[in-house]
Amino acid sequence: MSQADTPDDTGKRIDGKAFAAALRTRVGAATADLERRHGVRPGLAVVLVGEDPASQVYVRNKRKQAEEAGMASFHHTLPEATTEADLLALVERLNQDPAVHGILVQLPLPGHIRAERILLAIDPAKDVDGFHPVNAGRLASGMEALVPCTPLGCLMLLKDRLGKLDGLEAVVLGRSNIVGKPMAQLLLGANATVTVAHSRTRDLPAVARRADILVAAVGRPRMVGAEWLKPGATVIDVGINRIPDDRPDAEPGKTRLVGDVDYESALPVVGAITPVPGGVGPMTIAVLLRNTLIACARQRGLTLDLDDV
């Protein structure tokens, strides 16, 4: 151990934060190139309804990083009491705005707004979250799509670490439309053998133990322990859970972020693992910028060499 609370994870830690920074640099270069050659600047509109402090932090980061990549960013903060009709009207305006190539409506939305109605209203060509059923269907059909940011970021980390995924056993824990399902589609597309497990799966640890690649996206702090893991497995932890800081040297009342995987218990068993924070989270925002660049190029009928970004 290098410090009281930091196990030595040299060689096993997948540094999503560093990978995301490098990805943002490539997106920035491609953005500058697009502007120089075609006079178009990718624009991202972020819509936040209400004052949830965690959402405000995420939205601020998205905006700052879009600007650092040379993109235009448009920010819309609406009061908690905004009606569904008002939000739909804003989405419609952004759909029509030629300076806006990507639209992100921050989730969760207040309970009185039907999120499904809003997601369906976003022009699929501007749906940089990849949540519209047209994009979900296109992904599942192997067609050109805008792909959800978190799963695509996970796939990039996996390919970087493992090279080809052909024939590997992948287990996805969680079946949400935002992470689990698109993650399974991407892994299938990369020729992995994919199992999607969830809260009703019998003997989750036994299923997880089959995995060469384990993607945990369940939202349960440190649920996945050493006994869930095949020795040498590559583990991608999508969980972002804020819990009371229970470490011996922590100040009382402090909180900290942990994943769905118990990192310290998992470390001796795994081949590689993403930390929380500093793993998947930063990748989500970097891929969002990449999606905005792609959406912009497609809307203008321009070709991008995606291998470069």
Ligand SMILES: Nc1nc(=O)c2c([nH]1)NC[C@@H]1CN(c3ccc(C(=O)N[C@@H](CCC(=O)O)C(=O)O)cc3)C=[N+]21
């Ligand atoms: N329409 C929509 N699209 C989203 O992509 C979306 C959303 N709504 N609602 C909320 C979730 C959450 N999300 C995160 C993005 C980055 C980090 C991130 O960068 N996390 C840092 C730590 C941040 C911290 O310290 O709080 C990390 O893991 O290292 C986390 C979470 C995007 N989301």
